[in-house]
Amino acid sequence: MFAEDKRKYKAEELFSRSEYGKIVCLGDLVDDWDQEKNLGLYSETFDALERFINRHPNFLLCYGNHDVSYIWEARESGYSDYARRVVIEGLSKLEKCVSAGDIALMIAGVFAAFCVGRFILMFLLAML
Numbered sequence: 001m002f003a004e005d006k007r008k009y010k011a012e013e014l015f016s017r018s019e020y021g022k023i024v025c026l027g028d029l030v031d032d033w034d035q036e037k038n039l040g041l042y043s044e045t046f047d048a049l050e051r052f053i054n055r056h057p058n059f060l061l062c063y064g065n066h067d068v069s070y071i072w073e074a075r076e077s078g079y080s081d082y083a084r085r086v087v088i089e090g091l092s093k094l095e096k097c098v099s100a101g102d103i104a105l106m107i108a109g110v111f112a113a114f115c116v117g118r119f120i121l122m123f124l125l126a127m128l
Contacts, residue, residue: 010053012052023056025049027064028078030087030093046090053097061098067091 005044015023029049035041053059070087080087 012055015056020058022058022060024060024062026062029064029091030083031066031078032080032083033078034099037082039083039086042080042083042086042090046086046093050093050097053094056097059098061094067096
């Protein structure tokens with residue numbers, strides 16, 4: 001929702017209209033969107049997400065397989081060798097924005113993301 005041109009920043013618009021307890025962001029945060037050399041698009045995505053997190057401190061983040069593929073250098077579909085440095089820097093910035101108590105969710109989310117979908121839902125509900 002953060003970087004696609006047609007729906008840019010739609011999440012902000014939706015959350016401004018209603019009340020909520022927690023916001024859970026299930027990755028993938030990145031994909032090459034057929035824009036593997038457009039590093040500005042990757043940076044814009046992370047900048048928008050950083051601003052969103054700063055406005056919504058009750059934000060929980062769970063990396064998706066595309067996100068961890070950059071951390072582990074495991075080429076997933078949508079992986080861009082050109083953007084790896086930008087993605088790693090962006091993920092590091094986000095980890096500093098999310099409150100310390102929610103860092104564990106991010107780490108555990110990496111494990112949960114590779115399990116059966118029903119398990120992920122139960123895991124996230126337990127964390128809320």
